[in-house]
Amino acid sequence: xxxxxxxxxxxxxxxxxxxxxxxxxxxxxxxxxxxxxxxxxxxxxxxxxxxxxxxxxxxxxxxxxxxxxxxxxxxxxxxxxxxxxxxxxxxxxxxxxxxxxxxxxxxxxxxxxxxxxxxxxxxxxxxxxxxxx
Numbered sequence: 001x002x003x004x005x006x007x008x009x010x011x012x013x014x015x016x017x018x019x020x021x022x023x024x025x026x027x028x029x030x031x032x033x034x035x036x037x038x039x040x041x042x043x044x045x046x047x048x049x050x051x052x053x054x055x056x057x058x059x060x061x062x063x064x065x066x067x068x069x070x071x072x073x074x075x076x077x078x079x080x081x082x083x084x085x086x087x088x089x090x091x092x093x094x095x096x097x098x099x100x101x102x103x104x105x106x107x108x109x110x111x112x113x114x115x116x117x118x119x120x121x122x123x124x125x126x127x128x129x130x131x132x133x
Contacts, residue, residue, distance in 0.1 A: 025085070025089050026085055028059055028061075030060060031058040031060040031123050032124075033055050034122060036095060036118070037053035037117070037118060038051065038052050038053075038101065038112050038117045039112070040107060040110040042069070042072065042109060043107075049109070050130065051066070052098065052101060054095050056095050061088075063080040064126060064127060064130050067131050075108070078108075084097055
Protein backbone atom coordinates (compact mmCIF):
# COMPACT_ATOMS: atom_id res chain seq x y z
CA UNK A 1 0.00 0.00 0.00
CA UNK A 2 1.20 3.41 -0.89
CA UNK A 3 1.18 6.17 1.70
CA UNK A 4 0.69 8.83 -0.96
CA UNK A 5 -2.76 10.29 -1.26
CA UNK A 6 -4.17 10.58 -4.77
CA UNK A 7 -4.33 14.11 -6.17
CA UNK A 8 -7.83 15.38 -6.62
CA UNK A 9 -8.48 15.51 -10.40
CA UNK A 10 -10.52 18.70 -9.95
CA UNK A 11 -7.27 20.62 -9.38
CA UNK A 12 -6.66 20.34 -13.12
CA UNK A 13 -10.00 21.98 -14.02
CA UNK A 14 -10.28 25.60 -15.06
CA UNK A 15 -12.16 27.88 -12.72
CA UNK A 16 -14.73 30.28 -14.13
CA UNK A 17 -16.46 33.07 -12.26
CA UNK A 18 -19.79 34.43 -13.34
CA UNK A 19 -20.44 38.06 -12.49
CA UNK A 20 -23.62 38.75 -10.60
CA UNK A 21 -25.49 42.00 -10.22
CA UNK A 22 -23.63 44.52 -8.04
CA UNK A 23 -26.15 44.32 -5.19
CA UNK A 24 -28.38 46.92 -3.62
CA UNK A 25 -27.78 50.62 -4.05
CA UNK A 26 -26.07 52.37 -1.18
CA UNK A 27 -25.21 55.91 -0.28
CA UNK A 28 -21.53 56.69 0.00
CA UNK A 29 -20.26 56.44 3.57
CA UNK A 30 -17.68 59.24 3.45
CA UNK A 31 -17.64 62.92 2.75
CA UNK A 32 -15.40 65.85 3.61
CA UNK A 33 -18.28 68.31 3.32
CA UNK A 34 -20.79 69.51 5.95
CA UNK A 35 -23.34 66.96 7.11
CA UNK A 36 -26.81 67.11 8.63
CA UNK A 37 -27.44 64.57 11.34
CA UNK A 38 -30.03 63.42 13.80
CA UNK A 39 -29.64 61.79 17.18
CA UNK A 40 -30.88 58.29 17.97
CA UNK A 41 -31.62 57.53 21.63
CA UNK A 42 -32.24 54.28 23.47
CA UNK A 43 -35.95 53.57 23.97
CA UNK A 44 -35.33 52.18 27.46
CA UNK A 45 -33.15 54.79 29.13
CA UNK A 46 -32.88 57.64 26.66
CA UNK A 47 -29.09 57.39 26.31
CA UNK A 48 -27.66 58.48 22.98
CA UNK A 49 -26.89 55.42 20.81
CA UNK A 50 -25.56 57.24 17.77
CA UNK A 51 -26.28 59.49 14.84
CA UNK A 52 -27.67 59.13 11.32
CA UNK A 53 -26.01 61.67 9.01
CA UNK A 54 -26.41 62.76 5.38
CA UNK A 55 -24.83 64.93 2.71
CA UNK A 56 -26.65 65.46 -0.60
CA UNK A 57 -23.68 66.87 -2.50
CA UNK A 58 -21.69 63.63 -2.20
CA UNK A 59 -24.81 61.41 -2.09
CA UNK A 60 -23.61 60.13 1.27
CA UNK A 61 -25.37 58.92 4.41
CA UNK A 62 -24.66 56.43 7.20
CA UNK A 63 -24.99 55.51 10.86
CA UNK A 64 -22.28 56.43 13.37
CA UNK A 65 -22.54 54.56 16.69
CA UNK A 66 -21.67 56.43 19.88
CA UNK A 67 -18.57 54.79 21.35
CA UNK A 68 -19.79 55.03 24.96
CA UNK A 69 -23.02 53.19 24.05
CA UNK A 70 -21.07 50.02 23.23
CA UNK A 71 -22.65 46.94 21.67
CA UNK A 72 -26.17 48.26 21.92
CA UNK A 73 -25.26 51.09 19.54
CA UNK A 74 -23.49 48.72 17.15
CA UNK A 75 -26.50 46.40 17.07
CA UNK A 76 -28.87 49.30 16.41
CA UNK A 77 -26.81 50.34 13.37
CA UNK A 78 -28.20 47.53 11.22
CA UNK A 79 -31.68 49.01 11.41
CA UNK A 80 -30.58 52.50 10.34
CA UNK A 81 -28.32 51.19 7.57
CA UNK A 82 -31.24 49.14 6.23
CA UNK A 83 -33.51 52.19 6.20
CA UNK A 84 -30.88 54.24 4.37
CA UNK A 85 -30.33 51.44 1.86
CA UNK A 86 -34.06 51.21 1.20
CA UNK A 87 -34.26 54.97 0.67
CA UNK A 88 -31.31 54.88 -1.76
CA UNK A 89 -33.02 52.06 -3.63
CA UNK A 90 -35.99 54.37 -4.19
CA UNK A 91 -33.62 57.00 -5.56
CA UNK A 92 -34.23 59.71 -3.00
CA UNK A 93 -31.51 62.12 -1.84
CA UNK A 94 -29.91 61.55 1.57
CA UNK A 95 -31.54 64.64 3.13
CA UNK A 96 -34.97 63.29 2.23
CA UNK A 97 -34.03 59.96 3.82
CA UNK A 98 -33.31 61.85 7.06
CA UNK A 99 -36.68 63.60 6.82
CA UNK A 100 -38.40 60.22 6.41
CA UNK A 101 -36.57 58.87 9.44
CA UNK A 102 -37.79 61.79 11.52
CA UNK A 103 -41.33 61.26 10.24
CA UNK A 104 -41.16 57.58 11.30
CA UNK A 105 -38.56 57.63 14.10
CA UNK A 106 -38.87 54.13 15.56
CA UNK A 107 -35.90 51.79 15.36
CA UNK A 108 -35.24 48.42 17.01
CA UNK A 109 -33.75 49.49 20.33
CA UNK A 110 -33.68 53.20 19.63
CA UNK A 111 -35.65 56.01 18.08
CA UNK A 112 -34.71 59.19 16.26
CA UNK A 113 -35.04 62.08 18.66
CA UNK A 114 -37.61 64.62 17.40
CA UNK A 115 -36.11 68.08 16.90
CA UNK A 116 -32.55 66.73 16.88
CA UNK A 117 -31.76 67.47 13.22
CA UNK A 118 -28.69 69.68 13.17
CA UNK A 119 -25.53 70.45 11.18
CA UNK A 120 -21.87 69.59 11.60
CA UNK A 121 -19.11 71.34 9.64
CA UNK A 122 -17.69 67.97 8.55
CA UNK A 123 -18.20 64.27 9.10
CA UNK A 124 -14.93 64.28 11.03
CA UNK A 125 -16.41 66.81 13.48
CA UNK A 126 -19.41 64.55 14.02
CA UNK A 127 -17.11 61.58 14.63
CA UNK A 128 -15.23 63.62 17.24
CA UNK A 129 -18.55 64.21 19.01
CA UNK A 130 -19.24 60.47 18.90
CA UNK A 131 -15.81 59.56 20.29
CA UNK A 132 -15.99 62.20 23.00
CA UNK A 133 -18.89 60.56 24.74
